[in-house]
Amino acid sequence: MTLSVEVKDLTIRYGETVAVDGLTLKLAGGKIYGLLGRNGSGKTSVLSAVSAFRKATSGAVLVGGAEPFENAALTRQICFVRDRVDAQDGDCARGVFRMARMLRPNWDEEYAQALIERFHVPLKKRIGALSRGAKSALSVTLGLAARAPVTIFDESYLGMDAPSRYAFYDELLNDYIAHPRTIIISTHLIEEVGSLFEEVVIIDKGRLVAHDDTEALRARGVAVTGPADAVAEFTAGRTVLGDQRLGGTRSTTIYGQLTAEERGRARGAGLDLGPVGLQDLFVHLTAEERR
Numbered sequence: 555m556t557l558s559v560e561v562k563d564l565t566i567r568y569g570e571t572v573a574v575d576g577l578t579l580k581l582a583g584g585k586i587y588g589l590l591g592r593n594g595s596g597k598t599s600v601l602s603a604v605s606a607f608r609k610a611t612s613g614a615v616l617v618g619g620a621e622p623f624e625n626a627a628l629t630r631q632i633c634f635v636r637d638r639v640d641a642q643d644g645d646c647a648r649g650v651f652r653m654a655r656m657l658r659p660n661w662d663e664e665y666a667q668a669l670i671e672r673f674h675v676p677l678k679k680r681i682g683a684l685s686r687g688a689k690s691a692l693s694v695t696l697g698l699a700a701r702a703p704v705t706i707f708d709e710s711y712l713g714m715d716a717p718s719r720y721a722f723y724d725e726l727l728n729d730y731i732a733h734p735r736t737i738i739i740s741t742h743l744i745e746e747v748g749s750l751f752e753e754v755v756i757i758d759k760g761r762l763v764a765h766d767d768t769e770a771l772r773a774r775g776v777a778v779t780g781p782a783d784a785v786a787e788f789t790a791g792r793t794v795l796g797d798q799r800l801g802g803t804r805s806t807t808i809y810g811q812l813t814a815e816e817r818g819r820a821r822g823a824g825l826d827l828g829p830v831g832l833q834d835l836f837v838h839l840t841a842e843e844r845r
């Protein structure tokens with residue numbers, strides 16, 4: 555089962571702070587979505603409202619067409635995973651898994667055991683005594699094994715080291731293919747996780763900046779690679795998002811699309827054209843001067 559997620563004119567305020575500012579967003583569901591935004595842009599606030607942890611100041615959140623807030627049957631279908639575990643410091647992971655088994659209708663115990671082994675989740679230690687990496691490992695294990703129709707990872711794997719994070723991406727993709735569901739990943743590790751995203755949402759200061767298929771988003775710019783002089787001549791006067799040199803070869807990423815004539819000219823000059831990296835695009839779209 556997959557569920558859609560819709561946010562309509564959502565505003566979330568904390569006193570004077572406007573964390574989310576009239577955000578409207580429609581995720582059809584059954585895909586892996588990336589939610590990107592600079593620090594304090596409102597990602598956790600939006601995701602908390604979708605998971606019914608926080609009430610909207612105004613506007614609406616709909617999951618599968620229904621309001622999740624104070625809707626226990628629906629919230630059991632939504633799993634919000636952070637890098638900390640929602641349990642008392644004195645509890646141990648074994649107890650946390652016992653609760654998850656009771657609360658999560660799609661819980662897969664066999665898969666949970668496999669993940670506990672793969673991520674070395676310590677079952678007997680108190681939550682308060684777990685290392686940051688172990689807390690993250692416990693969180694992602696809970697998130698994956700819950701198989702919730704809407705699963706949200708909010709920077710939940712940041713505490714894990716690189717091999718463990720790549721193991722997590724591998725598990726996530728394989729389990730998603732076997733059990734399609736709506737997965738939202740909020741991250742700052744854009745280059746590392748970006749290849750998983752089917753659609754990307756970028757927010758800034760609580761407002762929507764972009765929402766598109768990942769490929770369409772990456773086609774908003776062009777990476778021009780080839781002999782340094784030819785690249786410099788071709789990209790002169792354009793908005794440059796990134797620039798790298800290696801010996802006589804240069805790769806310059808520019809913002810904006812090329813006409814068929816320009817593409818032909820680039821090929822004629824021996825230049826390779828490729829899509830822009832998500833991170834370069836994100837930095838450009840959320841840059842200070844655009845705010």
Ligand SMILES: Nc1ncnc2c1ncn2[C@@H]1O[C@H](COP(=O)(O)OP(=O)(O)OP(=O)(O)O)[C@@H](O)[C@H]1O
Nearest residue numbers: 568571572573591592593594595596597598599600
């Ligand atoms: N409980 C709270 N009380 C007061 N202000 C808050 C609270 N939670 C968030 N904020 C403020 O709301 C804004 C958005 O915060 P939020 O955590 O949603 O952003 P974020 O994009 O998840 O940030 P980060 O990437 O740094 O985790 C920030 O200005 C933050 O300081």
